[in-house]
Amino acid sequence: MGTKKVKISSVKRAAHLKSKKAPLSKQQQQKIKQKREQLSSKREHGQNIFSQKAHKRDNLAQRKKHNKQQSLGLLRELDADEDGDELGGEHLLDNVADMLDGDDLALLQANKRKRKAKAVPLEEQQQSVSLEMAYATASKKEQSAQKVKVNLLPIKSRDGEIITRTTEVDYVPKPKRKPELDEEEVEAEEDEEEDSDAVFEDSDDDVVNDEVPMPKQKLVSTTDLLIARQQEIERQKYRIGIICSGILERPEDKMRNINALYELMDEINAETGIPNLLAVRKLAIISITEIFKDILPEYRVGQVDTKMQTVRKATLDRVTFENALLQQFKKFLQKLEQLTAQVNKRGGQKTPQTIKMATVAVQCMCDLLIAHPYFNYVQNIAQLLVYMLNCNYGTMRVAVNQCFRTLFGNDKRLDMTLFIVRRINHLIKSKQNNVHVECITCMMGLKIKHVNLDAEKENELKQKKLESHRQRLLSLSKKERKRRKKLTEVNKELEETRAEENKQTKHHKLTEIIKMVFTIYFRVLKNDPTSRVLSAILEGLAEFAHVINLEFFSDLIDVLNRILEEQELGYREQLHCIQTIFVILSGQGEVLNIDPIRFYQHFYRNMLVVQAGKNHDDFAIILRTLDEVLVKRRRNMSQQRLMAFVKRLLTGSLHLLHNGTLATLGTIKQTFQLTSVLDALLDTDTTIGSGRYDPELDDPEYCNAASTSLYELSLLARHYHPTVRRMAAHIANGVPASGEGALPTDIGKLNAHELFVQYDSTQMAFNPTIPLPKQGEPKLKRGRHMYLRSDFKQHYGKLLKDARAKRTMSKKMLQLDFLSELSKH
Secondary structure, three states, X not given: OOOOEOOOOHHXXXXXXXXXXXXXXXXXXXXXXXHHHHHHHXXXXXXXXXXXXXXXXXXXXXXXXXXXXXXHOOOOOOOOXXXXXXXXXXXXXXXXXXXXXXXXXXXXXXXXXXXXXXXXXXXXXXXXXXXXXXXXXXXXXXXXXXXXXXXXXXXXXXXXXXXXXXXXXXXXXXXOOOOOOOXXXXXXXXXXXXXXXXXXXOOOHHHHOOOOOOOOOOOOOHHHHHHHHHHHHHHHHHHHHHHHHHHHHXXXXXXXXXXXXXXXXXXXXXXXXXXXXXXXXXXXXXXXXXXXXXXXXXXXXXXXXXXXXXXXXXXXXXXXXXXXXXXXHHHHHHHHHHHHHXXXXXXXXXXXXXXXXXXXXXXXXXXXXXXXXXXXOHHHHHHHHHHHOOOXXXXXXXXXXXXXXXXXXXXXXXXXXXXXXXXXHHHHXXXXXXXXXHHHHHHHHOOOOXXXXXXXXXXXXXXXXXXXXXXXXXXXXXXXXXXXXHHHHHHHHHHHHOOHHHHHHHHHHHHHHHHHHHHHHHHHHHHOOOOOOHHHHHHHHHHOHHHOOHHHHHXXXXXXXXXXXXXXXXXXXXXXXXXXXXXXXXXXXXXXXXXXXXXXXXXXXXXXXXXXXXXXXXXXXXXXXXXXXXXXXXXXXXXXXXXXXXXXXXXXXXXXXXXXXXXXXXXXHHHHHHOOHHHHHHOOOOOOOXXXXXXXXXXXXXXXXXXXXXXXXXXXXXXOOHHHHHHHHHHHOOOOOOOOOOOOHHHHOOOHHHHXXXXXXXXXXXXXXXXXXXXXXXXXXXXXXXOOOHHHHHHHHHHHHHHHHHOOOOOOOOOOOHHHHHHHO
């Protein structure tokens, strides 16, 4: 990058140069003072600067004239001897003197006398040169032979005396330094520059214009290479930080400095021709992303033609900055697209370095899309990220998936959401449903709550009613029509103040989004039910089943039933199918005449699949389905089926973690509160029911759950978690609202889903907190003697009695030689 030339006034330039001057030392000031005195003495003797310059011009003109005459052959060739030269010169002057007269002739004669006086014989010149050479050689010999005394470190003798030492070394002359320019010469050089062409450089230019020294060609070790690499990274970090801070301080003036960061993004630096390190390239990309996240406006920048219309100066500056910002942003996006194209296209270079750079580029585009979803070129970013959803690298797919989920949750206008869903639909259709799961799961982040897909039909009916109402208004009198007209205007103004029109537009966009989503789901279910995205499709149907159009209910249930019976699905896909069906039947599907007994059997069979292992998180699917089956559809179930589900649910709770067990007990508690049929399961008398309970039977209607009891509660009453113990005791006491066995308020108000999330210990946090053990000294128990031989105990006691009788025990301890005493006996 070159320096930017800016025209400034002479006053500002002088002030700028004055501020850049360094203070002079005392020696420099003394030298400048001596030179000024010499110049003043010369002026006093009558020597003028202008006459010196004129004399130099005359000498230059004479040399040019002499060279021209010599080239034309007017001058004779010089002879070897000096006399010939003098005669030729005198002859030439005589010929010129014949052509002059007056003052010119007098001046020529004077010059001739001066030339004769200055002429020196050749022998004298040679003699003077030889003398100078002899003096120079003699001086060099003297310097080489010259010795200089140097003081050495003192030594201390044994007597304690300090002995100083000196030695003689060869004399080394100091190198001559270039004379520094004095103030007058500096001012003369400054006067030669034109004021209009002054160069003004920013304070960051020495960092932006990075001058990298050429590396020396020499053998280095691996350690030296690693040290040099780390030093280069630290240097570039400092440089990037200076450039970024300068841009953020004054983006209007320093926008051009981003080009220095663009050079660090490339694989080979275009300015120096040296390859950039991978860490430096990543830092440059992330730094530029953070700059744009800070300085990009929240609105969309429009194009203003300043040539066709006149604007104010402030507006012109703002428009110029926005256009420059837009160009730099476009250039940055093009570079990011080039990095992703290397790994996404067939002919790209798929090396580990390019994959890492593409991952960073995708992450930066995701950050820009989330930070500024309404700026220019954002749709281009979204379109590129949609194609990266189907790339072969899981890290990039996860990043884009998370980005789209965040964008769907934060998008208030729904413009970008609708655009992305349409592009995903086009991608799945073009790939013939052969896409990765992330293309489907990203739509789980859509905030779709209550959307009426039958709104068009309702609008048609409403339009017909309004038309009939209009016909009635035509038959009204003139006063009544005026009154109705005023009332309509007032209602219209009220709707505008309430932003009803904006709500209708948003609702229309939301309807288009959910239509597009269900188009994707139904296409996969109809054309390719064995696709690898079937699990994600079923999960999405279970999530958005409450907004499906009523016309598709019966067909959708038939398709899901056929998938459950004919295809070999995993337990997760089966649970999603069952959840979708029960969500449909619990809502608007209650009007359908469908017997869900086959789906009860599928659900009852898959309830024990989840345990305290890798699939423990899938228990949330069972909880959502249980909420539809046991709570919302409890009146449509028989007593035997309801008891069978509660018994199997409590049996499965023994295989779960404590948060899953709490969620199970929370569901059973809620079911006990809603119906009194389950009280029979708390009775241990098994003669009430008919038959014998078969826990291995897959049909909940005929497993005879009424003939058993909830024995699992006695096991859960001794659980390691205190809340599980309290909840099990609460259910065993018949779910009392108060008194013995009642739950505290903070636990009783939580539902099953809240219990499952709040008591989750995957983050290594136990709820409630485990108390610390009490500090105390351990109690030492008094030991007792153990004997291998029973007869030794008698001898031992007898010996002790004899010893006590012989010796006193007041001050001295008992000492006895057992071996000698035993040998006596």
